Amino acid sequence: MSGSTTATKVPPADGASAHDHSQSSNPEQQFHHDSAVKAADIAHREIIRKNMESYDAGHMKGRGRFTDWDAARERCQAIKREAINHLDKYLLQFEENVTARGGHVFWAANSEEARKYIADLAVRHAVKTVVKSKSMVTEEIELAGALEKVGCTVWETDLGEYIVQLRHEPPYHIVTPAMHLNRTQIAELFRDKLNEPDLPEDPQQLVAAARRKLRKAFFAAEMGISGANFLVADVGAVAISTNEGNGRLSTSVPRIHVAVTGIEKVIPRLEDLATLWPVLATSGTGQPVTTYGTLIGGAKRPGEADGPEEFHVVLVDNGRSSLVGHPEEREVLHCIRCGACLNICPVYRHIGGHSYGTTYPGPIGSVLTPHLRGREFEHLSYATSLCGACTTVCPVKIDLHHHLLHNRRDFMKKGHGKASERMQFRLWRMAMLNPRLYALGGWFGRKSLRTIYGLGLSGSVFDPLRAWNRKRATLPVAKESFREQWRKGLGGKQ
Amino acid sequence: MPCFVDQLTPEVAVDSVKVLRHVGCEVEFREDQTCCGQPAFNTGYWDEAAPCAERFVRVFRDAETIVCPSGSCTTMVRKFYPELLKESPIRSEAIEVGKRTFELSEFLVKVAGLTDVGATFPHTVAYHASCHALRELQLRDEPLQLLRAVNGLKLVEMTRNEECCGFGGTFATKFADISAAMGQSKVESVEASGAEYVTALDPSCLMHVQGMLTRNKFKAQTIHLASILASNGARA
Amino acid sequence: MAANNNPSRDRILERIRAGLSVPVATHDEAAPRPFFAPIENPLERFQQECKANLMELTITSDAPASAQQLSSILGTLPAGEIFVQDHPSLRRLVEAAGVSREIRWSAQGGPREVAQATVSLAEALVAQTGSIFVTAACGGRGASVVAPCHIVFATTDQLVRDLKTALSNATKNGVLRNNSFACMISGSSRTADIEKILVQGAHGPIRLAVILQRA
Numbered sequence: 011m012s013g014s015t016t017a018t019k020v021p022p023a024d025g026a027s028a029h030d031h032s033q034s035s036n037p038e039q040q041f042h043h044d045s046a047v048k049a050a051d052i053a054h055r056e057i058i059r060k061n062m063e064s065y066d067a068g069h070m071k072g073r074g075r076f077t078d079w080d081a082a083r084e085r086c087q088a089i090k091r092e093a094i095n096h097l098d099k100y101l102l103q104f105e106e107n108v109t110a111r112g113g114h115v116f117w118a119a120n121s122e123e124a125r126k127y128i129a130d131l132a133v134r135h136a137v138k139t140v141v142k143s144k145s146m147v148t149e150e151i152e153l154a155g156a157l158e159k160v161g162c163t164v165w166e167t168d169l170g171e172y173i174v175q176l177r178h179e180p181p182y183h184i185v186t187p188a189m190h191l192n193r194t195q196i197a198e199l200f201r202d203k204l205n206e207p208d209l210p211e212d213p214q215q216l217v218a219a220a221r222r223k224l225r226k227a228f229f230a231a232e233m234g235i236s237g238a239n240f241l242v243a244d245v246g247a248v249a250i251s252t253n254e255g256n257g258r259l260s261t262s263v264p265r266i267h268v269a270v271t272g273i274e275k276v277i278p279r280l281e282d283l284a285t286l287w288p289v290l291a292t293s294g295t296g297q298p299v300t301t302y303g304t305l306i307g308g309a310k311r312p313g314e315a316d317g318p319e320e321f322h323v324v325l326v327d328n329g330r331s332s333l334v335g336h337p338e339e340r341e342v343l344h345c346i347r348c349g350a351c352l353n354i355c356p357v358y359r360h361i362g363g364h365s366y367g368t369t370y371p372g373p374i375g376s377v378l379t380p381h382l383r384g385r386e387f388e389h390l391s392y393a394t395s396l397c398g399a400c401t402t403v404c405p406v407k408i409d410l411h412h413h414l415l416h417n418r419r420d421f422m423k424k425g426h427g428k429a430s431e432r433m434q435f436r437l438w439r440m441a442m443l444n445p446r447l448y449a450l451g452g453w454f455g456r457k458s459l460r461t462i463y464g465l466g467l468s469g470s471v472f473d474p475l476r477a478w479n480r481k482r483a484t485l486p487v488a489k490e491s492f493r494e495q496w497r498k499g500l501g502g503k504q
Numbered sequence: 505m506p507c508f509v510d511q512l513t514p515e516v517a518v519d520s521v522k523v524l525r526h527v528g529c530e531v532e533f534r535e536d537q538t539c540c541g542q543p544a545f546n547t548g549y550w551d552e553a554a555p556c557a558e559r560f561v562r563v564f565r566d567a568e569t570i571v572c573p574s575g576s577c578t579t580m581v582r583k584f585y586p587e588l589l590k591e592s593p594i595r596s597e598a599i600e601v602g603k604r605t606f607e608l609s610e611f612l613v614k615v616a617g618l619t620d621v622g623a624t625f626p627h628t629v630a631y632h633a634s635c636h637a638l639r640e641l642q643l644r645d646e647p648l649q650l651l652r653a654v655n656g657l658k659l660v661e662m663t664r665n666e667e668c669c670g671f672g673g674t675f676a677t678k679f680a681d682i683s684a685a686m687g688q689s690k691v692e693s694v695e696a697s698g699a700e701y702v703t704a705l706d707p708s709c710l711m712h713v714q715g716m717l718t719r720n721k722f723k724a725q726t727i728h729l730a731s732i733l734a735s736n737g738a739r740a
Numbered sequence: 741m742a743a744n745n746n747p748s749r750d751r752i753l754e755r756i757r758a759g760l761s762v763p764v765a766t767h768d769e770a771a772p773r774p775f776f777a778p779i780e781n782p783l784e785r786f787q788q789e790c791k792a793n794l795m796e797l798t799i800t801s802d803a804p805a806s807a808q809q810l811s812s813i814l815g816t817l818p819a820g821e822i823f824v825q826d827h828p829s830l831r832r833l834v835e836a837a838g839v840s841r842e843i844r845w846s847a848q849g850g851p852r853e854v855a856q857a858t859v860s861l862a863e864a865l866v867a868q869t870g871s872i873f874v875t876a877a878c879g880g881r882g883a884s885v886v887a888p889c890h891i892v893f894a895t896t897d898q899l900v901r902d903l904k905t906a907l908s909n910a911t912k913n914g915v916l917r918n919n920s921f922a923c924m925i926s927g928s929s930r931t932a933d934i935e936k937i938l939v940q941g942a943h944g945p946i947r948l949a950v951i952l953q954r955a
Contacts, residue, residue, distance in 0.1 A: 042679075049685035064936045081773035088769060098756045111920070119748035169942060170933035186933060193934055213934040221943055228943070229853050245916040255885050255929035255944020262850070262881035262921075273752065280911045284904035287924070288869070295932070298789075299869045299903075302944070303924035307916040315825075315880025316850025317920055327752045334759025356668045360685040393679050395672025395686070396546065398639040418548030427548065435544050439552040442507075442538040443559055452511040477677035481684035482715025485512070492505060492514035496533050500518060 037367055038389040044365040045393065054190065058359050061189050065353050068296025075288075075298055086289050087407040089282045090344035093243075097334060097343075100243040100276045101325070107246020111308040113321040117273075121151035124326050128235070128268055129156045131322065135266060137162055137232040141224075143250075143257035144168035145237025146184050146347060147270050147326055150369040150382075153235070165227040167256035169220055176203045182363040184370065185294050185349035190362060224256070234260035234318070238271035239346070240286060241323075244279045247307040248323060251290055251300040258302055267306070267318040273325050274343040280305075286346065293348035293405040329382035338416050339381070344406040345374050351400035351410060357393060366390065373400035377413045385426055391417035452491055459487045506574040507539040509707050516707045519734035520573040520608055526734075527612070527621055536563045541588070542580040546673045550588055557588055561598045569615070570605040573730045575637025575705045578607040583640050607637055608730055609705060613646040619653045625735045626656030630699035630724075632690065632713065633666045634706035647705055647729055654732060662697040664689070669704075671712040687716035695722045703729050779901045782867035786899055789870025793927035794940060796949040799896075806893065806953045807836035813949050814839060814857065817889055823851035825860040825879030833893060834859070850882040857889040858882070858945075863915065863922070865894055865952070868902040871926040872950065873910070876919040884925060890945040897955035 048054055073079045093100055105115045118124035132140070140162045142148065154164045166175040170187030174180065176199055181187035188196070197211040204223050209215060236257055240249040248269045250257050261267045277286065283303065291297040310317030333343050352358050352372030363371045368379045368387060376390035391414045400410040421427065441448045462473055468484040469476050475485055490498075509516045524531050541556035560581065564570050572578045582602040589595045612618050629651060637643045651659055670676070670686025677683075690713055694702045702717075702724050704710055710726040717724055779785050790797040796813075800806045810833060814822065821842035824830050834843065844852060851858050860879040862872045872892050874884050884890050900906050903924070915922055929944030940946060 045679070046681035049681045055685070055689070061936050076775045077777050078773055078775040082775040084770055085772060085775070088772075091767070095760070097760065098753055101753075101756075111917075117746055117749035117752050119752060123748060167943065168933075169931050173933070186936070188933055189936075196934055213937045213939050216934055217931060217939045217942055221941075224943060225853070245911060247916050247922075253929065254931045254942035256942070258881070258885040258923070258944055262885060273756075280916070281904060281907045284902065284907050287903065298792075299871070299924070299926050301925065301927045301930060303871075303926075305916060305922040305924075306920065308920040311876070311920045314876040314920060315846040316882050317876065317880065321920075325752075327748070327755075331752055331755035331759060334756050335762040336759075337762060337764050340759070340764050356670070356686050356689075357682055360682055360689070392547075392675070393682065395635070395668050395670055395675045395683070397635040397668035397672070399635075399666075399668065402639060415546065415548070418546075419550050420548075422548035422550070431547075432549070435547070435549045435552045438544060439555060442541070442556045445536050445538055448507075448538045456511060475677075477680050478715070481680045481719075482687070482712065483718030485711070485715065488512055488514050490514065492510045492517040493533070493535055495514060495518060496535070500521065501533060 037386045040367055041365060041389060041393065044367065045361040048361045048365050054362060055360060057190060057192065058362060061186070062353055062359060065296065069292065069350070069353075072292035072296040072298065075292070082285060082289050083405050083407050085285050086346070086405055087344065089277055089286065090346070090406050091341070093277050094274065094334070094340060094343050097273070097276065100278055101241075101273060103243040104241050104246055104276055107243070108308065108321075108323060111246070111311075113246075113308045113323065115323045115325065117325045117327070119327050121326070121328055124151045124270065124324050125153055125156035127324060128153060128270070129160045131266065131268065132157055132162055132233055133160050135232060137266070139227060139231040140164045140233045140235060141167050141227050141231040141256075141260045141264065142171070142235045143237070143252065143260045144171055144187070145235065145270055146369060147237055147272055148235060149181065150328065151270070151326060153270065162233075165224060165231070167224050167227070167260060169217065169254060169256075172220060172224065173199065180364065183349060183352060184347055190364075228259040228263050231260075231264040233266045233268065234264040235268045235270060236261050238269050238275055238323075239290065240283065241271060241276040242280050242283070242305070243276055245307060247280070247305045249283060250304040250306070251287065251302070252304065253301045255302065258304060261304065261306060262317060265318055266320045266322070267309070268322045268324060269306070270324045270326065272330055273327055274330050274345075289405045290346055290348050293350040293403070333381050336381075339377070339413050341408050342374075342377055342381075342413060344408055345378075346406060348405055350403040350405060354399045354403050356397060356399070357395070373410045373414070374408075377410055377417060380417060380421075385421070388417065388421045388426060391421070449491070449493060456487050456489070456491070459485075460489070463487065505533070505537065505572065506577045506707060509573065513707050513711065513728075516573050516728045516730050519728065519730040520571070522734040523608070523612075523621055523730055524571060527616060527618060532567070534563055534567075540577045540580045542576060543673060545580065545584060545588060554588055554592065557585055557598065558592060558594050561585070561594050561601050564601050564605075565597055567604065569611070570601070571608055571611045572605065573608045573705075573728065574707060575607050575634045575641055575643065576708060578605055578610070579636040579640040581605045607641060607643065607705060609647045609650055610641060610643055613649055619649040621650065621653070621733050623733045623735050624655035625732045627700045628658045628660050628698065629701045629703055629732070630660050630662040630694055630697045631665060632662070632669060632694075632702055632704040632709060634704045634709045635668050637705045638666060643705065650729065650733060651703070657732070660697050660699045662699065662702075663693050665693070669709045669713050671708050673708075676712060683712070684716065687712055688720075691716045691720055691722055691724075694724045695720075699724055701725055701727045703727050703732055705729055776868070776902065779867055782899050782901050783896065786865060786867040786870055789867070789926075790950065793870045795870060795927055796947065798949070798951055800951060800953045802953065803833070803836060806951050807833055809951045810834070810859070810891065810893070811837040811839070813889070813891055814841070817856045820854060820856040821852065823855045823858045823879070823883060823887060825883055827861055830859060830861065830893065846879040846883065850880050851886040853886065855887040857891055858884065858887045859891045859893065860884060862892050862894045862898060864906050864909065865899045866903055866906045866924070867899055869924075869926050871903075871906075871924050872948075873906050873922065873924050875915055876921040881921050884923060885929075885944045888941070888945055889947040889949065890928070891949045891951065893951045893953070895953050895955045
């Protein structure tokens with residue numbers, strides 16, 4: 011496939027975003043920088059707002075198809091809870107059913123092992139072209155780069171993924187990877203990269219152009235890679251929910267199909283999909299179900315007209331097993347990756363998906379990433395006002411905002427907080443335990459602030475509240491506290 | 505009483521006392537109280553927050569009813585004390601104290617059974633649904649019922665009124681840019697609604713929103729629900 | 741896969757088991773409540789959903805009418821070969837429709853990239869979501885995705901009320917024991933990746949037509 015640009019997506023590992031030129035090896039600093047830039051970007055905010063409003067409308071309409079949306083959420087929560095609370099049993103049942111029919115199941119402890127298995131497979135089978143349908147886990151393990159290193163050309167076939175691949179960017183959102191772009195930008199991109207200079211801005215035409223280009227890849231590829239929305243234990247099948255048909259073609263035409271998935275995707279029974287499919291679609295896009303609910307249990311069987319000759323499932327751990335034993339956060343593994351929490355989150359709406367610098371952004375990403383990638387990402391648990399909107403929309407009822415709080419507690423317990431901050435809170439505690447000290451401190455604080463602001467020094471280096479005052483009008487400070495007023499007569503007879 | 509109301513916006517407490525007395529309650533202010541512990545708790549310093557919480561329980565253990573003009577402080581006491589004080593000998597008392605602690609509008613409507621407190625406030629008002637009160641205390645309708653009963657008050661619709669204003673405690677200074685951007689969106693909604701005033705249950709939201717309103721030179725003013733309910737005429 | 745080929749397997753299982761032995765907060769299992777309205781008239785519901793899914797549904801009364809419908813659909817397509825699932829009922833249908841095009845039958849393999857249409861049977865139809873449930877036995881995997889137009893021939897006795905019934909039947913009948921593949925199809929391919937605007941026809945079929953003959 012000459013002329014195709016299949017660049018390695020810039021991995022979010024070092025937090026660099028496509029628009030940032032000040033590289034920083036510190037994810038926290040990078041986040042502060044990127045989120046500040048995006049928060050001030052009005053045009054970006056408008057695009058996201060428009061997209062989210064469209065999603066909101068579709069989503070609410072979708073919820074209306076349920077007579078009791080909360081009951082559906084509870085059922086989904088129960089299914090996933092059963093699955094995770096017996097994770098070993100169901101994974102083994104899944105593996106047994108798949109291998110009994112000739113499929114291969116590989117358990118990868120980490121990204122490196124997963125990449126190696128798949129790259130070795132590609133080399134053994136002299137794979138030159140790979141078609142990929144959407145899989146956040148393949149982003150997580152940075153698979154594309156590993157395949158390119160062994161000489162494969164990797165085609166992202168999901169339209170949104172294809173667009174960001176052409177732009178050398180990571181996906182912006184776990185369900186709609188190119189949400190941040192408008193048709194003008196996409197048309198320009200396609201005219202250039204697809205060598206179709208007369209391509210109009212019309213979305214229909216743009217999709218048709220992508221179809222033309224990618225169709226050749228589907229029929230030339232030796233290996234197709236997919237993700238998995240669910241691993242169905244009782245029948246030993248991978249369930250994939252898609253709309254575009256690229257997931258179908260990627261898993262039907264090439265000789266080898268590899269499904270890459272996190273270990274937490276398992277569910278007990280095929281029938282569970284009768285609830286999970288509609289709920290996932292409603293929360294993800296507002297649809298009643300996605301166009302294709304594909305079930306794959308193995309490679310082509312004798313008598314079947316077509317299908318891959320080999321079927322591999324790569325089960326990725328990469329830190330997930332550590333959450334199983336977390337007394338409060340095991341339920342984080344219930345996530346079905348619908349994206350609803352990203353969509354409702356006011357922080358996400360203002361800083362966008364790239365600012366997080368992680369595979370999984372938004373509330374679920376902020377909760378999950380420190381457990382998968384370590385303390386460098388703890389700051390994400392603080393970059394939230396804990397408004398709780400995420401928890402209200404999660405279709406499997408994960409208590410997301412409380413887990414952000416739990417993360418904060420755990421990090422402080424481990425001593426990861428700034429020493430100065432800990433000291434501040436120790437002083438604070440001392441004052442709060444002593445009402446006279448508290449009243450005195452309050453009086454002194456107000457007096458000094460009123461003096462500082464009276465001198466016009468608000469926001470300056472002399473202002474202890476400058477972080478506040480630099481972004482807002484100067485904080486008005488009362489002359490008398492309430493308790494002073496109470497003593498002065500407010501508490502008197504009514 | 506929220507610690508920062510005491511120190512920074514005491515009129516919220518003054519007006520709360522007025523309203524409660526007006527509807528016939530005997531109001532007591534225990535000077536021993538300091539803070540519910542939320543700032544430390546929310547930042548993850550549970551070891552520092554726990555003694556404050558225990559203190560709160562001891563100060564209020566024999567109070568018949570505790571009313572607080574803040575959804576977030578009320579949430580701290582009722583929803584989070586059981587978890588924060590899980591290992592504490594005072595835990596069951598804390599749960600009992602929590603059951604008797606109410607946010608102001610919650611108390612008026614659900615405990616005292618009132619929606620009309622005899623207030624007059626002839627202005628257009630938009631309502632911002634503070635997060636803790638909305639999602640932790642499930643107070644959606646109660647504040648609106650109180651506002652609708654106020655003489656002369658016209659409640660106007662505001663877009664995205666359940667979206668967080670961006671205060672979030674220490675988030676407001678640690679991630680000031682994001683906080684300000686969220687506040688900016690909020691005050692744009694306020695301005696677009698045309699309301700003269702925007703009200704909420706949480707003084708912390710209002711402090712943040714006022715800061716953004718003033719910075720933008722928008723015409724709307726913030727006012728706490730307690731101050732509306734204590735009002736008996738036009739504001740100066 | 742043997743443990744020596746995959747040493748991480750046992751380590752991961754061990755970590756999971758260790759984690760599961762940690763006590764976590766228990767939850768009361770609420771009694772399950774229904775969340776979908778019962779479907780009184782499955783055929784009517786199927787029609788409504790197919791319309792919403794932008795599928796072309798035609799209900800026919802007998803074999804000649806079905807053949808006529810097939811002929812009519814093929815008449816709207818550009819010239820070129822079509823792919824048909826090799827099954828006696830489709831052999832009869834195609835003959836009765838008087839198809840003059842090149843036909844590639846599924847016994848010869850999967851559809852070729854140039855196919856203008858694919859024709860297949862279905863395992864079941866689902867009223868709740870207007871879905872066609874196909875398996876590998878319905879002409880293979882490509883039969884429902886390769887060509888721009890997919891035509892399904894089914895009979896009304898194949899219609900079930902909801903996803904729960906369809907999937908429960910699939911489990912009972914060992915559909916995934918006997919087939920490497922199955923798919924619940926609820927429309928033609930589509931995408932909203934550009935400005936969230938729905939575009940019909942992405943990489944899969946642009947049209948999905950159903951000829952539903954009364955049993």
